[in-house]
Amino acid sequence: MKIDIITLFPQMLDSFFNSSIIKRAIDKNLVSVNFINPREFATDKHNTTDDRPFGGGPGMIMKPEPLFLAVESIRTDKSLTILLSPSGLPFKQKDAEKIVSSNEHLIMICGHYEGVDERVIDSIVDIEFSIGDYVLTNGALASAVISDAIIRLIPGVLGAGEKGIKDESFSTGKLDYPQYTKPVKFRNMDVPEILLCGNHELINEWRRKKSIEKTIKNRPDLMSDDKKND
Incomplete structure (x- = not known):
């Protein structure tokens, strides 16, 4: 996959795309990421990209x-x-999944100031996305968030971790279940005994119920009445 990000502030994204899993994906040629500054396409001597x-x-x-x-x-x-x-549609996990399965090339335009001329939206934009009900100083950080959600779904990026994608929050329509690791006891708090029993059928049932409980508590909007009664 190829991702081109059109932004006035490419320096904001340098460290993100040169770190951790995303950098390894780029190094393995699973994805390429390029930054394009619209000032390079300005039509006046002052490289003006905005106006009243x-x-x-x-x-x-x-x-x-x-x-x-x-x-x-x-x-x-x-x-x-x-x-x-x-002003865009809320970006969701299903959008990331659809983009990975259906597209080879993404162009992301990062808004800035009070927005972009509506003729841009009407003529060259396929879809508008928002990452939340809040306003940022510009769209560069949003492009990083969406890129991360997409890139991690590309086959080969997560390696052995890909096996868990189908059980993650939002992939199942619910939030993820509680997770624990060593030590078994920490400051008088114990790992639930059922996770230590070795019976995977019981463990999976416990995880399913805890996933529903967490979703009802934190994101009830994700739950239908049928799922709440499971």
Whole structure:
């Protein structure tokens, strides 16, 4: 998979894509990631990428020319162009799964200031995504979040850890069950005995019930009435 991120602040992303699992995925050529600064496509001598909104109002709006030219320089008929914006659809695990299974090339446009000219959205954006009901200073961090969610699903990225993907939070429609590791006793807190019994049928049933309990407590919106009664 190829990911192109159009951002005014590529330096914000350098350390993220050069660390841990994501860096190893890039080093193994499982994914390539490139940063494109729209200033390189500005059409005036000052490399202007923003201007005041028509009709008045606070802040600045990202101009259409640099974004159009940046996208057109890399877009193919196999590209999916995403705008990262607080006005977008909530990005969910199923979106990451669909993107990995259906796309070879992602273009992510990072919004900034008060947003982007609507003609960008109308003409060259396939879908808008938001990572939450809050506002960031720009979309660079959102591009890192979505990239991480997508890259870790690419076959070969997690290695042996891929076996657990199907049981993770949101992959099953519920949150993950509680997890424990050594030591068995820590500050008068014990690992539940059932996890030490060796009976995997009982362990799986305990995990299923705890997963439902945690989901009802923390994310009841994920649970249908049928699932709550399981």
